Amino acid sequence: MSYQKLVPEAKEGLNKFKMEVANELGVHFTDYNGNLSSKQCGSVGGEMVKRIVNQYENNLK
Template sequence: MAQKLVPESKNGLSKFKTEVANEMGVPFTDYNGNLSSKQCGSVGGEMVKRMVSKYEKSLK
């Protein structure tokens, strides 16, 4: 198994994922097997979009 670069980031990313899912109305829980691929993918895509946006703003 690959070594994680920043093990401490797991909790932060989990919290971020939950916040984004709540804002989008996607009911994330400890078990997400009942969600569609589209729902999960939309949350992941929005997370990446926000992270890239924040990074771009930090460059200015």
């Protein structure tokens, strides 16, 4: 099965967002993240989702 990216331009923006959140949380992402715990990586992803949902909910108002 082959997947097609719906918005290829979004990758760069999401990577920038990920790095901003990681820096705020004190998680130091690099090209190799094998030295990071699942908790550290998960905290970044969870915070990203939280912020995206909050922004979406605020836009509904």
